[in-house]
Amino acid sequence: MITALASVSAQRLVHLSPVDLAIIIFCFALVLAIGFYLKQRANTSEDYFMAGREMTAWIAGLSFLSANLGSLELMGWAGASYQYGILAAHWYWVGAIPAMLFLGIVMMPFYYISKTHSVPGYLKLRFGESSRALSAISFAMMTVLMSGINMYSMALVMKVVLGWDINFSILISSITVAIYVTLGGLRSAIFNEVLQFILIWAGSLLIPVLGLVEAGGWSNLKARIATNASAEYTHLWSTLGSFRDNPMGIHWTGIVFGLGMVISFGYWTTDFLVVQRVLSAKDLRAAKMAPIIGAAFKMFVPFIVILPGLLAIAVLPVKLTGEGTAIATGGHSYNEVLPLMLARYCGPGLLGLGITALMAGFMSGMAGNVSAFSTVWTYDIYGALLNKKADDAQYVRMGRWSTLGGVFISIVTAYFVMHFLSIMDYVQALFSFFIAPLYGTVILGMLWKGATPAGGFWGLLAGTASSIGMWAWVKLSPGAIAYVALSSHASDMAQNMYRALWSWIVCVAVTVVVSVFTKARPEIELEGLVYGATRIPSEKQIPLIHRPSFWAVVVTVVFLALNYYFW
Amino acid sequence: MHSGESISIWFFIGISLLVNGLLILSAGLYEWGHPPQNPVVLFHLHASIWWGGFLFLVGTLYCFHFAPWKQRS
Numbered sequence: 001m002i003t004a005l006a007s008v009s010a011q012r013l014v015h016l017s018p019v020d021l022a023i024i025i026f027c028f029a030l031v032l033a034i035g036f037y038l039k040q041r042a043n044t045s046e047d048y049f050m051a052g053r054e055m056t057a058w059i060a061g062l063s064f065l066s067a068n069l070g071s072l073e074l075m076g077w078a079g080a081s082y083q084y085g086i087l088a089a090h091w092y093w094v095g096a097i098p099a100m101l102f103l104g105i106v107m108m109p110f111y112y113i114s115k116t117h118s119v120p121g122y123l124k125l126r127f128g129e130s131s132r133a134l135s136a137i138s139f140a141m142m143t144v145l146m147s148g149i150n151m152y153s154m155a156l157v158m159k160v161v162l163g164w165d166i167n168f169s170i171l172i173s174s175i176t177v178a179i180y181v182t183l184g185g186l187r188s189a190i191f192n193e194v195l196q197f198i199l200i201w202a203g204s205l206l207i208p209v210l211g212l213v214e215a216g217g218w219s220n221l222k223a224r225i226a227t228n229a230s231a232e233y234t235h236l237w238s239t240l241g242s243f244r245d246n247p248m249g250i251h252w253t254g255i256v257f258g259l260g261m262v263i264s265f266g267y268w269t270t271d272f273l274v275v276q277r278v279l280s281a282k283d284l285r286a287a288k289m290a291p292i293i294g295a296a297f298k299m300f301v302p303f304i305v306i307l308p309g310l311l312a313i314a315v316l317p318v319k320l321t322g323e324g325t326a327i328a329t330g331g332h333s334y335n336e337v338l339p340l341m342l343a344r345y346c347g348p349g350l351l352g353l354g355i356t357a358l359m360a361g362f363m364s365g366m367a368g369n370v371s372a373f374s375t376v377w378t379y380d381i382y383g384a385l386l387n388k389k390a391d392d393a394q395y396v397r398m399g400r401w402s403t404l405g406g407v408f409i410s411i412v413t414a415y416f417v418m419h420f421l422s423i424m425d426y427v428q429a430l431f432s433f434f435i436a437p438l439y440g441t442v443i444l445g446m447l448w449k450g451a452t453p454a455g456g457f458w459g460l461l462a463g464t465a466s467s468i469g470m471w472a473w474v475k476l477s478p479g480a481i482a483y484v485a486l487s488s489h490a491s492d493m494a495q496n497m498y499r500a501l502w503s504w505i506v507c508v509a510v511t512v513v514v515s516v517f518t519k520a521r522p523e524i525e526l527e528g529l530v531y532g533a534t535r536i537p538s539e540k541q542i543p544l545i546h547r548p549s550f551w552a553v554v555v556t557v558v559f560l561a562l563n564y565y566f567w
Numbered sequence: 568m569h570s571g572e573s574i575s576i577w578f579f580i581g582i583s584l585l586v587n588g589l590l591i592l593s594a595g596l597y598e599w600g601h602p603p604q605n606p607v608v609l610f611h612l613h614a615s616i617w618w619g620g621f622l623f624l625v626g627t628l629y630c631f632h633f634a635p636w637k638q639r640s
Contacts, residue, residue: 026586030582202622345608347595347607350618
């Protein structure tokens with residue numbers, strides 16, 4: 001996507017009117033005002049890094065989801081749905097909902113009862129300092145690098161869509177995020193994420209509504225897609241029996257086991273970027289409800305992301321193409337679906353709100369990255385390795401400086417990527433190396449008392465090394481994809497699914513084997529950290545309507561119904 | 568969240584919806600009186616008017632319901 005956008009001409013897709021600009025400027029002013037207002041409530045480390053642990057389930061849940069809803073996520077998946085059809089919805093349903101519910105019902109009690117400040121902090125409590133150091137350093141490094149890449153990508157989007165100068169976009173957006181997160185800490189990030197979540201919906205909802213009106217409803221839309229592309233584009237599962245039967249070149253085992261059971265569980269349950277939002281909840285029930293509320297809304301995000309891509313197949317008069325063809329012919333690429341649909345239906349005012357939604361997505365994603373980086377840096381690197389005697393005031397001071405530092409590194413990364421575009425593929429691959437093995441380590445640590453500190457560390461290291469090894473193998477010898485992804489027809493996306501699955505299996509296998517031959521910690525030391533050694537408060541005295549498990553069942557039923565309907 | 572004397576996040580959201588709704592509604596009404604030469608698809612549905620009006624209404628309700636002076640009383 002980035003290579004294509006970088007090569008595209010300076011011709012803009014939409015033109016903003018004064019009222020559109022007023023809406024955008026008002027959005028920036030409001031998020032800054034919130035940051036200044038909340039500065040007075042960020043005086044202690046618990047305030048600054050954990051938002052005082054007083055967020056309601058709704059706020060923690062919406063923030064949990066919003067931190068993931070970046071502008072690239074919105075535009076990238078809208079483009080993917082134009083290219084691959086409704087298969088892209090797997091990343092929102094089977095690739096998210098089970099993991100989010102699992103986090104809420106099974107894992108959250110251990111994160112919350114242990115009172116950890118971060119996921120690496122949990123690894124310290126469960127497996128010791130070496131596991132924490134490994135995951136903290138890799139997480140901190142990857143988070144700011146990814147933040148920089150997202151920043152550059154967003155600036156490119158603004159250049160293509162609005163014709164804005166890249167330097168201007170990078171500086172304005174990063175300075176805004178730096179100010180409100182540095183001043184108000186996690187509370188400010190969360191407040192703005194909830195606000196931005198509402199703006200994303202308010203700015204995006206009209207596209208599918210008006211698109212369905214134009215297409216003549218869902219049945220007519222399917223018929224037009226069958227004519228313009230293929231009937232397979234509107235089927236979620238029925239084409240996944242073979243790698244060759246669907247446009248994504250993926251098999252159902254890759255979706256279910258690679259995406260559904262490893263990548264999504266790794267991301268939603270161990271990536272501190274999202275988990276931090278839930279740790280800010282005011283009590284255990286709110287902490288369990290937050291991911292369930294997030295899952296309920298996540299199920300409907302395809303309405304504003306996937307459906308516009310499908311509608312574009314049916315109603316756009318131009319045919320969108322891949323990156324190379326778009327550059328060669330001066331046409332539009334898949335990734336321009338959302339701005340094109342925005343320009344199709346939205347006049348002055350609505351267009352400004354739609355652009356604000358894209359910017360809000362970027363800012364919420366970046367705020368999530370820098371606040372998570374700041375917390376892991378301060379607690380798990382500065383406090384654990386550099387200054388073990390730091391007091392509370394020093395933690396807050398370091399939190400503010402590391403937030404600024406995180407933004408600065410992001411900006412440097414953005415300019416670095418600008419000059420070396422190919423580096424982006426490598427950094428994105430690096431990020432994926434750590435997610436799947438980390439999930440293996442955390443889940444074994446939570447559910448198996450026999451997992452030992454040595455097992456946890458060596459499992460994490462072996463899983464990460466195997467993922468890097470498989471990636472390098474395919475890079476050096478492309479034919480290896482037939483072994484890694486089980487088919488020479490597998491796409492890059494399919495390869496990612498299988499690499500994650502194998503590295504998770506390696507992590508789990510090594511952890512188990514090493515644990516069998518090393519000494520486990522006494523059960524008394526595992527209280528609050530491991531299933532079977534932790535007393536989890538019962539929900540029996542809570543009315544059914546207020547129980548997290550009840551709402552998890554409701555979300556599960558809707559999730560299954562959606563998959564059945566679009567089978 | 569509205570513990571202590573802090574302003575509720577829902578109040579900020581109310582302000583955002585109210586102002587954005589008002590701007591979009593105004594732009595929609597202006598376009599109704601002065602139709603553009605190159606209208607957007609489905610212009611005759613006047614989405615700016617009903618969507619802007621809806622956001623304005625919801626924003627107003629949130630501003631009143633979560634107003635700081637009501638939270639303190």
